[in-house]
Amino acid sequence: MEPAYPQPLVMVDTALFTIRDERLRLILTRRKEPPFEGLFALPGGFVHAQEDADTEAAARRVIRGKIGFDAPYLEQLFTFSGAARDPRGWSVSVVYYALIPWSLLEGNSAAEAFPVDALPPLPFDHGQIVARAVERLRGKATYSSLPAFLLSAEFTMNELHRIYEQTIGARLDKASFRHKILGQDIIEEIPNRFRTGAHRPAQLYRLSSKVLTAFERKI
Amino acid sequence: MEPAYPQPLVMVDTALFTIRDERLRLILTRRKEPPFEGLFALPGGFVHAQEDADTEAAARRVIRGKIGFDAPYLEQLFTFSGAARDPRGWSVSVVYYALIPWSLLEGNSAAEAFPVDALPPLPFDHGQIVARAVERLRGKATYSSLPAFLLSAEFTMNELHRIYEQTIGARLDKASFRHKILGQDIIEEIPNRFRTGAHRPAQLYRLSSKVLTAFERKI
DNA sequence: CAGACTTAATTGTTTTTTGCAAATAACATT
DNA sequence: AATGTTATTTGCAAAAAACAATTAAGTCTG
Numbered sequence: 001m002e003p004a005y006p007q008p009l010v011m012v013d014t015a016l017f018t019i020r021d022e023r024l025r026l027i028l029t030r031r032k033e034p035p036f037e038g039l040f041a042l043p044g045g046f047v048h049a050q051e052d053a054d055t056e057a058a059a060r061r062v063i064r065g066k067i068g069f070d071a072p073y074l075e076q077l078f079t080f081s082g083a084a085r086d087p088r089g090w091s092v093s094v095v096y097y098a099l100i101p102w103s104l105l106e107g108n109s110a111a112e113a114f115p116v117d118a119l120p121p122l123p124f125d126h127g128q129i130v131a132r133a134v135e136r137l138r139g140k141a142t143y144s145s146l147p148a149f150l151l152s153a154e155f156t157m158n159e160l161h162r163i164y165e166q167t168i169g170a171r172l173d174k175a176s177f178r179h180k181i182l183g184q185d186i187i188e189e190i191p192n193r194f195r196t197g198a199h200r201p202a203q204l205y206r207l208s209s210k211v212l213t214a215f216e217r218k219i
Numbered sequence: 220m221e222p223a224y225p226q227p228l229v230m231v232d233t234a235l236f237t238i239r240d241e242r243l244r245l246i247l248t249r250r251k252e253p254p255f256e257g258l259f260a261l262p263g264g265f266v267h268a269q270e271d272a273d274t275e276a277a278a279r280r281v282i283r284g285k286i287g288f289d290a291p292y293l294e295q296l297f298t299f300s301g302a303a304r305d306p307r308g309w310s311v312s313v314v315y316y317a318l319i320p321w322s323l324l325e326g327n328s329a330a331e332a333f334p335v336d337a338l339p340p341l342p343f344d345h346g347q348i349v350a351r352a353v354e355r356l357r358g359k360a361t362y363s364s365l366p367a368f369l370l371s372a373e374f375t376m377n378e379l380h381r382i383y384e385q386t387i388g389a390r391l392d393k394a395s396f397r398h399k400i401l402g403q404d405i406i407e408e409i410p411n412r413f414r415t416g417a418h419r420p421a422q423l424y425r426l427s428s429k430v431l432t433a434f435e436r437k438i
Numbered sequence: 439c440a441g442a443c444t445t446a447a448t449t450g451t452t453t454t455t456t457g458c459a460a461a462t463a464a465c466a467t468t
Numbered sequence: 469a470a471t472g473t474t475a476t477t478t479g480c481a482a483a484a485a486a487c488a489a490t491t492a493a494g495t496c497t498g
């Protein structure tokens with residue numbers, strides 16, 4: 001039962017989402033080697049059986065190499081495979097997607113964030129990968145705490161509302177959103193903390209401990 | 220950038236669901252070689268880079284080898300990886316789950332269907348795999364056509380209702396279920412076809428062509 | 439063959455959720 | 469103090485879901 005066949009190449013790729021200027025964006029990297037040298041592509045690399053505990057660890061390694069720290073939210077998306085997707089041979093790519101607040105990326109030299117609806121031409125099957133990642137993100141956003149991971153630890157209700165609208169790509173009623181989100185135990189008020197500014201101060205919220213422990217947020 | 224490292228073993232495993240005697244069940248296979256020879260396990264095998272177009276093709280090959288035909292519904296679940304999950308070494312397993320009507324399996328010699336809540340001890344990390352597969356199935360069942368693939372091509376509303384209850388594991392209101400499902404374009408009446416029996420005949424339904432083309436049902 | 443029995447399907451009512459519009463609150467600025 | 473702007477709450481209508489009961493269409497029994 002040992003494989004008498006040559007084994008496929010095993011790699012990981014990552015779809016790193018952020019929101020900047022009210023638009024959902026992806027962080028791409030410029031390829032430094034052939035094939036497709038010079039093109040923008042999803043950050044990725046081969047899985048190192050020696051040093052990676054599993055593919056998720058490999059994804060974290062790739063992400064740290066790209067942005068310098070761990071992503072607050074990381075989840076496996078899908079595994080792509082086949083002979084045609086990479087000219088180097090039959091390959092398997094385990095793809096992860098991550099959500100990263102723009103505030104953590106600001107000033108990061110390597111980070112080039114492209115709007116998901118205006119991406120440059122992508123090599124391999126990265127176009128399909130991106131399509132599936134966006135689909136998954138939008139699908140999950142509606143009924144989960146996911147988009148909140150695109151914000152820093154403290155945020156106002158209106159900021160959260162906008163982030164949901166931007167990830168989903170549609171309008172959401174303010175009052176309904178507020179009511180629904182508060183009924184879901186996703187976020188909690190931070191007592192006596194407000195965002196002050198030119199006008200009425202806004203209550204600050206944070207992700208509930210329930211959500212945080214579920215995802216083991218790293219920041 | 221070519222991998223200087225030894226590559227992981229790449230395999231596929233499958234979680235094959237069916238419903239018999241009103242219970243959600245999994246089809247397991249008895250292992251014929253070490254490790255864990257003799258134990259029941261999820262049907263699986265190594266990916267053959269030569270003969271499999273991709274991992275989904277490999278999963279179909281495994282399923283055909285087990286039950287003799289293609290599963291009506293097949294979907295990738297998750298990819299499990301690590302050094303500890305298989306004593307033979309660092310491995311990556313792309314896991315698929317499938318739904319198969321019991322009517323197609325009846326009389327199939329190899330098919331041993333265990334209730335998902337009364338499984339024998341499983342080798343490797345198959346216990347975790349099953350847990351995740353059941354979770355996914357239940358999660359998707361509520362708002363999709365998925366459970367209908369556990370029925371044969373023609374079914375009554377009550378049969379469908381029961382299948383949904385069994386996969387989800389909870390009661391569903393009859394009238395609401397009927398209304399919701401009919402409003403979703405998932406199924407359609409078969410004109411003038413009824414299931415007759417001891418009592419009032421029941422209208423027969425089938426999956427709508429929309430759903431069928433989306434999933435390319437093979438039976 | 440009438441009535442009892444059983445499953446199928448519909449109907450009506452109540453409760454909950456959602457969508458929309460407006461009103462009220464809390465500041466800074468002039 | 470009046471005004472402008474953003475935050476938050478309130479009220480109501482519409483839609484969806486849950487619940488309860490009724491009607492429909494057969495078989496079976498005496």
